[in-house]
Amino acid sequence: MASSATALKTRRRGSGPTADTVAPPRNDQVDWNLFNPRIYHAHNYRTLRDDDRQLVTHVRDFFGSVRIAPTAKGLDIGPGANLYPSLSMLPFCGQVELVEYSAANIAWLRRQQLWLRRFDRSWDKFWSLYGEHPAYAPFVRANRPLDAFREKATVSPGSIFELKRARWDVGTMFFVACSLSADRGEFFRGVSRFLEALRPGAPFAAAFMTGSSGYEIKNQTFPAFPVNADIIKHALTRHAPGAEITPIKTDLRPEVGMVLATGFRRR
Template sequence: MQDRDAASGRGNADYSWKEFDSEAYFQHYYGEPHPDDDLVIQVAVEALQRAKPLGEDLDIVDVGTGPNLIPFFCSLARARRLTAWEYAESNVAWLEREIARDDLRPQWQHFWRVVRDAYGDACPLPDNPLPALREKCSVTQGSIFDLPRQAWDAATMFFCAESITGRHDEFEAACAQFARCVRPGGMLAAAFLVRSEGYVVGDRPFPVLKLSPETIERVFREHAREVEAKEIGIVEREIRSGYSGFIFLTGSAL
């Protein structure tokens, strides 16, 4: 693990989250679908299919959703209720507008096809997920550090805890809150960026911590069992500015 003295780096409060450009982020990271995005979806769907109780609809939260419908798409088939827990006001507004649309943007059409293929014929899904999302989904403005304990059956987190702070103590605190927001035995699934020095959105810099699977497993073993972290899609060059692959973690909340 990286030295805990890294806590002296810039923390979450040092970044301009109120000025986060949601549409610029969407266009940069999802404007052109990439095979690694499809991989994230496939492993997330596999985890959600295994979420217990099997065969039952679940109350699911996605933490730090950002300008991204992929977490909703992955969880929709298993969700009784679906909550987006997002801090930035701009992202909350963006998500609400996006879900209110009549039709999916072409990029979301692609990712929704990947989700439908991942679930397969055993779980038929509609051509357009937006009506079901409007019925099941709510968007809550809140910090990961303020998540309520044991409030949901399952939780997902895509590229959040490592991309909101340059401090390892804050990263560990964020992961702890994420793990504790799920009822005992509930599924935890999270994706983390790899080999990044940070990212820029609308000319504003934001942080990303460098992490290894061993670091992530160590952090989560304090709060979960059956913890497994895998490197997926790791390459020697950046896929887009900000990362060159990801680590996918699964576990069961204590």
């Protein structure tokens, strides 16, 4: 994968001598097939961290309070090795589509759908937390998380930049737009493409890592754009001007925070 050390170099324009500067790595400069979902899952989701507990609780309370048709189609863009965003939509949707770019992540997600695979209990605590809300409780009691995932979820290869417009009725995007590139323009374009993929009025939940300039998985470095709450709000303004921005307390990495945005695609 491309890192800041391997990014393309550009030259500054000016009347004086030229100087090499390192351009922020863009999405297409990264080999996302080197992403290791097994290690990522083990590090982040083998247990229920407190920051994820906060995220699940806020998303649960939001989706549990809105009206979603039983035939609704849900979208989770760029899930990687994280199932809890898609789990948040399963009780309310007829189908949830996980659109993922990395071949390694696609293979990992599809392995979760194999009925002969050993049942992964790591999602039970997330599922139980959803079940504490009355809107979720009947479905959660009647289904194990991966059984529901195998029944309703589909995994599709695709890019956030190529999503079809106005196709899905509810959506989630967790740590994607801020972690696919170090380029500001690509962050804003990623947020827009996600929201444009939702039908007008569709509810959504989107999580962002704030202050991150990149991250590493098993000696592979990946880019990020260091957003903050104001930048996130600005990115949402066009398509979801009334979105609620909620800071999430986290100790995941020094000087890195989390923000959750919930709201509705503009009608």
